[in-house]
Amino acid sequence: MKFKVVELKLRADLNIVSLRVLAPLMIYFLIVMIGAATVSLSGTFYNSDYSTGISQSEENANSAGFVVIMPSGGLDGCPYSIWADGSACANGGNAPTKFSSFITASGKGKTVATSANIREDPELKSVLSEKWNYETILGNTAQGNGEVQCTLSQSIDVKSAPGYLTYPTSANIHPTTTVGMTFQAFGKNGTPLFDMKYVPPWNEFGEPLLTLGVWPTEYKNVYMDNKLEMNTKW
C-alpha cells in the first residue's frame, strides 16, 4: 500500500527581543494532524529561559496538541513559561497504525528527552484503542513556596473493548499492538543524569516493548487497560 506523504513543519523561534514586543501577549500554537497518511511534524518552541521540542511521525493516526509560550516569568493568571500538551490515537481503516514521538524540554540547567512508539495491526482496530498523551509545563511559579518547577509527563493507554482481553506476547506474533516509551535526562554540558529509562522494562524477548494480543471472552462486560506512564519534575 502506498501512502500519501504530507509533511508539516512548524517552527517558532522567538528571541527575547520579539518577546518584549509581544509581551504581555502569549503565543499559542494549535497543532492538529488527521488522516490516513504518513504525517510528520517537528517544531522547536522557546523563550529566553525555557524550550521544548516536538517531533512526531504518524501513519493512520490522529493527533492534536498545543503550545503556549509566555514571557519567561509568566504572567498573572498564567504562572508558567511554556505549556505544551498533545495527544494521539489510532484511526480506523484497513492499514496498520504507526506512531512515534520525540519530546524534549529544557530549563533550569537540565534537559529531558522522551520518546514514544505505537504500532497496531489493522485487525485489532475494532477491539483495541491506544491513546498517547503528554504534557510539559516549564517555569511553573505556582508552587506557593517561591520555587520554580518544570514537569513533563507522558502516557500510553491501551484499552480493549468490552468483551475482549489483552495479553502480553511476542512482537513476532500477529495481529498485535506494540507500545513503548523511553526517558533520558541531562545536566549541564549534556551529562546524562542516569541511564536511559524504559517503560516497560526489557522483557524476555530482548526488547523494552509491550506487545499485546487480544482475546475474546464469553463475558461481554470485561475489558482490560494497559497503562504506561512516565513523570518527571525538576
Next chain:
Amino acid sequence: MMTRGRNAIEVLIAMLLVMTPAFAGGFVAYNHTFDHFIKLDDEYLKSKFYDMRIVSGTGPGSETNERFDANVITGLTNFRANLSDNNAYLAYTKGKYFIQAGQEGKIPINKSVTVNSYIIMTGKFDSIQNVDMHFSEENLTQANMIINLTYNGKTYQFEAPETKIDNESIFNLFLQPFCNEFEEIGLDATRSDYKETASSDGLDYSGSLTIEAFRNEV
C-alpha cells in the same frame, strides 16, 4: 538397507528429543529452529523443526518443558508441552515439523505438521498441556490431537480438529479464557504492576506500567 534406515531414524529420534526445562520469572519463550539430514548409502532422512514457542506465566516458579518424538516405524508422532505455574495465565504453542524419508531416485515420503494451541486463563491455575498427535503408518492423513488440561485437580480433555492444506496437517485448538467449565473470572489476578523511580541532581523520575482488568456492571 532397512536396518540402516531404522538406525538413521533412531539417531533422528534421539536428536529430536527436545527437553529444555526452563526456570524463569515473567514470560518464558522459545523459538527453535532445527534442521537435520542423515544419509546412509542411497537412503536419507531429512527433518526440519522450527518456530516453536511457549509463552507463559508470571510466577518465579514457571517451568515448562517440551518434547517431540517422531517414530516413523510405529507411525507415532508425539509433541508434548508441559506447563506448571501457579500464577500462569497464558500458554501459547506453535510448532511446525517436517520430515522427509526417501531413497535416491524414488519418491520420498513427506510428513508435515503444524500445531497452534492457546490456553489463556486469569491465573491461579496449574495446567498440564499434552499435545499428542498420532499418525498411522499406512495412511498419513489420519491424525488427531488431544489436549489434556488439568485445572484445580480436574482434567478436561479437548480434541483439536485437523485441517489438511497441501498435504500438511494443521491443528488449531483455542481454549477460550474463562470457559464455562472453569471458575468465574478472578479480576485481581490479572493486575500487573511495574514501577521504577530515579533521582539525580534535583530531578525526580518515575515510570510505571499497570495492567488491569475491569468488569462493567451489567
